[in-house]
Amino acid sequence: MNHQRTHADASYTCGSDCRGETVCHVQQLARFRWEEERYTDGVKWKFLEHKGPVFAPPYEPLPSNVKFYYDGKPMKLSPEAEEVATFFAKMLDHEYTTKDIFRKNFFKDWRKEMTSEEKSTITDLKKCNFSEMSEYFKAQSEARKAMTKEQKQKIKEENERLLQEYGFCIMDNHKERIANFRIEPPGLFRGRGDHPKMGMLKRRIRPQDIIINCSKDSKYPTPPPGTKWKEVRHDNKVTWLVSWTENIQGSIKYIMLNPSSRIKGEKDWQKYETARRLKKCVDRLRAQYREDWKSKEMRIRQRAVALYFIDKLALRAGNEKEEGETADTVGCCSLRVEHLKLHPESEGQEFVVEFDFLGKDSIRYYNRVPVEKRVFKNLQLFMENKEPDDDLFDRLNTSILNKHLQELMDGLTAKVFRTYNASITLQQQLKELTNADDNIPAKILSYNRANRAVAILCNHQRAPPKTFEKSMQNLQTKIDAKKDQLSDAKRELKSAKADAKFSFLESKRKAVQRIEEQLMKLEVQATDREENKQIALGTSKLNYLDPRISVAWCKKWGVPIEKIYNKTQREKFAWAIDMADEDYEF
DNA sequence: AGTGCAACTTAGAACATGTACT
DNA sequence: AGTACATGTTCTAAGTTGCACT
Numbered sequence: 001m002n003h004q005r006t007h008a009d010a011s012y013t014c015g016s017d018c019r020g021e022t023v024c025h026v027q028q029l030a031r032f033r034w035e036e037e038r039y040t041d042g043v044k045w046k047f048l049e050h051k052g053p054v055f056a057p058p059y060e061p062l063p064s065n066v067k068f069y070y071d072g073k074p075m076k077l078s079p080e081a082e083e084v085a086t087f088f089a090k091m092l093d094h095e096y097t098t099k100d101i102f103r104k105n106f107f108k109d110w111r112k113e114m115t116s117e118e119k120s121t122i123t124d125l126k127k128c129n130f131s132e133m134s135e136y137f138k139a140q141s142e143a144r145k146a147m148t149k150e151q152k153q154k155i156k157e158e159n160e161r162l163l164q165e166y167g168f169c170i171m172d173n174h175k176e177r178i179a180n181f182r183i184e185p186p187g188l189f190r191g192r193g194d195h196p197k198m199g200m201l202k203r204r205i206r207p208q209d210i211i212i213n214c215s216k217d218s219k220y221p222t223p224p225p226g227t228k229w230k231e232v233r234h235d236n237k238v239t240w241l242v243s244w245t246e247n248i249q250g251s252i253k254y255i256m257l258n259p260s261s262r263i264k265g266e267k268d269w270q271k272y273e274t275a276r277r278l279k280k281c282v283d284r285l286r287a288q289y290r291e292d293w294k295s296k297e298m299r300i301r302q303r304a305v306a307l308y309f310i311d312k313l314a315l316r317a318g319n320e321k322e323e324g325e326t327a328d329t330v331g332c333c334s335l336r337v338e339h340l341k342l343h344p345e346s347e348g349q350e351f352v353v354e355f356d357f358l359g360k361d362s363i364r365y366y367n368r369v370p371v372e373k374r375v376f377k378n379l380q381l382f383m384e385n386k387e388p389d390d391d392l393f394d395r396l397n398t399s400i401l402n403k404h405l406q407e408l409m410d411g412l413t414a415k416v417f418r419t420y421n422a423s424i425t426l427q428q429q430l431k432e433l434t435n436a437d438d439n440i441p442a443k444i445l446s447y448n449r450a451n452r453a454v455a456i457l458c459n460h461q462r463a464p465p466k467t468f469e470k471s472m473q474n475l476q477t478k479i480d481a482k483k484d485q486l487s488d489a490k491r492e493l494k495s496a497k498a499d500a501k502f503s504f505l506e507s508k509r510k511a512v513q514r515i516e517e518q519l520m521k522l523e524v525q526a527t528d529r530e531e532n533k534q535i536a537l538g539t540s541k542l543n544y545l546d547p548r549i550s551v552a553w554c555k556k557w558g559v560p561i562e563k564i565y566n567k568t569q570r571e572k573f574a575w576a577i578d579m580a581d582e583d584y585e586f
Numbered sequence: 587a588g589t590g591c592a593a594c595t596t597a598g599a600a601c602a603t604g605t606a607c608t
Numbered sequence: 609a610g611t612a613c614a615t616g617t618t619c620t621a622a623g624t625t626g627c628a629c630t
Contacts, residue, residue: 191621
């Protein structure tokens with residue numbers, strides 16, 4: 001067993017490594033205190049060894065029969081210019097390539113890769129014809145689909161080999177899965193929403209761009225022949241193995257461990273423990289910010305109203321963003337006057353605030369909420385004499401807010417409210433919606449509904465799947481067929497009743513029962529799918545809901561955990577599956 | 587207080603795989 | 609065996625937070 005583990009880890013990993021061996025637990029606990037002392041002060045590991053990243057495959061020039069045309073005439077491009085052209089060609093069917101900003105950014109960056117001759121010839125993107133290249137890539141992807149089983153198998157094996165070689169590292173005597181060991185390949189940047197940088201060239205990352213982080217006493221990863229790393233460092237205060245600087249925003253990208261790893265699992269667990277501590281003092285905090293609505297200091301009123309929104313509506317903190325560098329999106333502290341409408345009275349309700357803004361990933365947040373009179377009056381005050389594009393909370397930012405929160409509770413930040421409210425909502429909804437005598441599919445529907453309540457709170461939306469209508473229809477067809485089957489079975493049962501043979505009758509009864517169950521299952525599935533049309537459950541499940549609530553619910557109602565969490569999720573939440581019993585309370 | 591950067595979590599879309607049907 | 613679509617996985621962008629520096 002690993003001896004370099006902390007308590008949190010010991011209490012879950014031990015279960016899978018040496019379940020049932022009491023001795024092991026005792027040793028784990030005994031070693032934990034000793035370990036904890038060694039892991040204070042931000043030390044994340046003692047030993048780290050890995051093989052470094054896998055680079056994107058080199059560019060393969062197009063066959064000579066696949067041509068690029070400029071102004072109707074074929075033109076052979078230099079390899080550098082050709083590669084960038086293929087990035088555009090591959091996206092030709094995408095809406096992106098019709099957008100002005102995308103085209104402008106692409107063309108500017110493409111020209112940088114051209115030879116001076118190319119540059120002087122190719123001056124207008126509209127005169128560029130990429131269609132042969134595009135057709136070629138489509139044909140290639142068709143060919144890939146049409147490969148024989150053996151060919152596909154071979155590729156799968158190669159991927160597996162790469163995973164085995166580069167996909168794992170050793171951290172403190174344990175082999176851990178790496179999340180993203182492949183370096184992001186070059187291509188055209190695709191931002192979300194109206195991103196001013198969409199279409200820019202994301203350049204190829206080379207070994208000399210790479211910083212390796214590993215322990216001094218490990219076997220260092222070797223750079224590809226003839227190349228060097230930018231740097232090899234030994235920083236055990238951070239968790240990443242590899243980093244490089246990306247050229248679009250100039251930000252740093254990292255290779256880190258998989259969510260199933262000890263280091264991520266422990267952090268996740270800690271996050272939920274912080275949220276549970278908030279649960280204990282949230283009443284006090286709420287009373288406090290309600291008091292602060294009355295403060296004579298503007299900054300305090302703004303802080304208190306913002307906090308109310310963060311708590312009630314689960315808004316994100318909302319950092320300031322550099323204008324022109326990213327899409328124009330906001331969170332709570334960065335809300336502008338134009339994002340709210342105040343209705344003293346609307347549809348029979350008093351003091352309604354209408355929110356309409358783009359949040360993270362340019363997902364629209366639209367909500368009409370009745371608020372308390374005092375909040376409403378404050379908002380009127382904050383908006384007085386301001387232009388639409390002025391900040392609503394001009395005396396507040398995330399830094400001020402988080403400093404305040406830190407004073408209220410150790411470890412409290414704006415995002416803890418989202419975690420807390422998501423988890424507590426799940427717990428309440430599960431309590432409310434689960435019927436003891438429902439069968440398992442119906443219970444799962446209840447679970448999904450509880451999950452859905454959270455997703456709606458957190459505004460986790462998705463574009464309705466392209467095939468949504470069709471798939472609903474398909475399901476309805478199945479349901480109709482099942483209904484026919486059921487009435488047939490019922491008729492047979494009836495006539496069987498005339499028959500004296502008990503076993504025969506019994507088999508018909510069973511058949512009816514079985515079909516009824518199948519029908520019910522289909523109907524539940526249809527309801528679930530319909531309700532889920534524009535809602536994405538995954539994000540809240542993965543990032544906001546204390547998994548121990550779900551584990552406890554499964555145990556309590558005899559629902560197999562596999563019905564709630566797939567394999568990956570079970571790996572990520574291994575700690576919780578091991579830790580929580582049926583009366584766990586968040 | 588303000589700024590910039592580093593490190594980390596959170597996010598939806600795109601892509602790959604599995605499965606249920608014909 | 610082939611197809612269609614549901615489900616799972618990968619990808620990487622876009623957030624939050626804390627800290628150093630001024």
